[in-house]
Amino acid sequence: MKLKVYADRMSQPSRAIIIFCKVNGIQFDEILINLAKRQQLSPEFKDINPLGKVPAVVDGRLKLFESHAILIYLASAFPSVADHWYPNDLSKRAKIHSVLDWHHTNLRPGAAGFVVNSVLAPFLGRALNLQAAAEAERLLTKSLASLETFWLKGDAKFLLGSNQPSIADLSLVCELMQLQVLDEKDRLRLLSPHKKVEEWIENTRKATMPHFDVVHETLFGAKDKFQKQREMGTISKPGLQSKM
Amino acid sequence: MKLKVYADRMSQPSRAIIIFCKVNGIQFDEILINLAKRQQLSPEFKDINPLGKVPAVVDGRLKLFESHAILIYLASAFPSVADHWYPNDLSKRAKIHSVLDWHHTNLRPGAAGFVVNSVLAPFLGRALNLQAAAEAERLLTKSLASLETFWLKGDAKFLLGSNQPSIADLSLVCELMQLQVLDEKDRLRLLSPHKKVEEWIENTRKATMPHFDVVHETLFGAKDKFQKQREMGTISKPGLQSKM
Known part of the structure; x- marks a missing residue:
């Protein structure tokens, strides 16, 4: 059964796990747990990680969370990972x-x-x-x-x-x-x-x-969104001042 | 060369390392780094851990800090440690x-x-x-x-x-x-x-x-000291109130 990775690419430890799997040729299914929609607190996900945090993985009978523990496990369990x-x-x-x-x-x-x-x-x-x-x-x-x-x-x-x-x-x-x-x-x-x-x-x-870069695209999309919001804020500031 | 453990028994991760060594028959020299005297910031100790935290160990050429990393290392490197x-x-x-x-x-x-x-x-x-x-x-x-x-x-x-x-x-x-x-x-x-x-x-x-229990004696000594200070505080309170 293929490794399952429960992740949101807006979460930095989620990105680390996904990049690690891709770089090392580890086959996996990525399941989005949308943090903005609080899906990490859903009963379905709490069956994977009762503490409600991403990333988490399921490999056979093993359910595992905490990204450092996951990276160590993947590096130890998958022979394709270089020393x-x-x-x-x-x-x-x-x-x-x-x-x-x-x-x-x-x-x-x-x-x-x-x-x-x-x-x-x-x-x-x-x-x-x-x-x-x-x-x-x-x-x-x-x-x-x-x-x-x-x-x-x-x-x-x-x-x-x-x-x-x-x-x-x-x-x-x-x-x-x-x-x-x-x-x-x-x-x-x-x-x-x-x-x-x-x-x-x-x-x-x-x-x-x-x-x-591919896995960080979600983050760069958010960066652009926040920057546009800031620019709109910056544009409105002089207007606010001129009203004073 | 014997393992060196730099520790203050008032520090909880220091106690964990010392107890682990004793329970598992690992021979070591314990070097007190007195936190109350800020000895963790001394040049001598910063040669062991430049980030100035206890516990730290030296085993041959390896200088190591962070208690979880130390426990994992000791459990892996010393054959006397049970699985x-x-x-x-x-x-x-x-x-x-x-x-x-x-x-x-x-x-x-x-x-x-x-x-x-x-x-x-x-x-x-x-x-x-x-x-x-x-x-x-x-x-x-x-x-x-x-x-x-x-x-x-x-x-x-x-x-x-x-x-x-x-x-x-x-x-x-x-x-x-x-x-x-x-x-x-x-x-x-x-x-x-x-x-x-x-x-x-x-x-x-x-x-x-x-x-x-032996390694926690320092902590229990501190417990008694704090308790006495609290009791003295409790005794003095009515006096303070009576002056009001």
């Missing part, structure tokens, strides 16, 4: 676990916290929260500095001094790609002080093409 | 990764956020933050409910329907043990609605005795 994605070497593997764990409590809450609280919240049925966005921005900025000065070592193209991507590169880069829905000035303000991070995003994109 | 701690079976292992990942973004920020912001902050050089404590309490309560109704399935003694403990049991139970430093009424208010969780904490304690 560099999740090395057998214990020390290399340990370092990948370390950066994935760090991601959970640093880059992820920083990036997702900033994007959700400053842009996406209304589309998820919540209010914008600028104080939470400011706190998340501090964590994001600190995390980007740790990536630039520690995790991206020397001249290597990928995390941990590697010249080939691992599941950690894919997971963390997909996290950062969500910054695309920000106003371009905000995105550049956050990212452009970190040249190695910018190069690493591009290296990971190139290493997973054409799938990387 | 149930981190099973070779891919599906069982995947489920353990899943609960460990869930821990990062649910139980850990809930429990640690509540304890730090309502009790420990002054001892870490920060101010108490009751609003942050209230938000963390909501996440903690939700996480305890997920443990009770989902992760602790049926009549099994441990997580994921298992009758033997895994690294996830040890990590999550050590996380919850920090609630001991709360006022006893607060601790019981949070934990006592979750009978399975209470039994599971006791099951994990018993499965790792006597090391569990």
Whole structure:
């Protein structure tokens, strides 16, 4: 029975799983769980993941959620996956676990916290929260500095001094790609002080093409939509001022 | 060269690593990194973990931090560790990764956020933050409910329907043990609605005795100290009122 991937391409860990499967020739059926329609809370999906989060996969009798756990499982269970994605070497593997764990409590809450609280919240049925966005921005900025000065070592193209991507590169880069829905000035303000991070995003994109761009089309569609809304807002501002 | 464990027994992931080594007969040297004295930020320790967090380990040429990554590494690298701690079976292992990942973004920020912001902050050089404590309490309560109704399935003694403990049991139970430093009424208010969780904490304690209690002595010392401070506060209150 083919692997089933329950995902919404607007979710960054969902994108990581889909790109990983495509790059590694893993056959799968993609089932859309539309977060804007709150389908992750439907009884049908809660039978897959009772905690109501995407992505989730079903492989035979195994139902699994949490994207890092899924990436590790797929890399271990499917023989088509090359070793560099999740090395057998214990020390290399340990370092990948370390950066994935760090991601959970640093880059992820920083990036997702900033994007959700400053842009996406209304589309998820919540209010914008600028104080939470400011706190998340501090964590994001600190995390980007740790990536630039520690995790991206020397001249290597990928995390941990590697010249080939691992599941950690894919997971963390997909996290950062969500910054695309920000106003371009905000995105550049956050990212452009970190040249190695910018190069690493591009290296990971190139290493997973054409799938990387194809799977991010949904995100780029959202980026255009938000940008148009901002431009309409910008156009109306002078009008508002002229009324004052 | 013997394994080196850099830890502060006041830190819950530090305790998990130390108990794991002792239970599994892994020889190690424990090096205290005193968090109250901010030794995690010293140049000597930053040579071990440039991000300045405990626990960290050094095993030969490998320097590693993030407690889940450390537990997985130790379970994989030391032949004395029984399979149930981190099973070779891919599906069982995947489920353990899943609960460990869930821990990062649910139980850990809930429990640690509540304890730090309502009790420990002054001892870490920060101010108490009751609003942050209230938000963390909501996440903690939700996480305890997920443990009770989902992760602790049926009549099994441990997580994921298992009758033997895994690294996830040890990590999550050590996380919850920090609630001991709360006022006893607060601790019981949070934990006592979750009978399975209470039994599971006791099951994990018993499965790792006597090391569990020995390694938690530092925490119980702190519990007594905080309790005495609370009692002194209670005694002084009527005095304050009588002056009004």
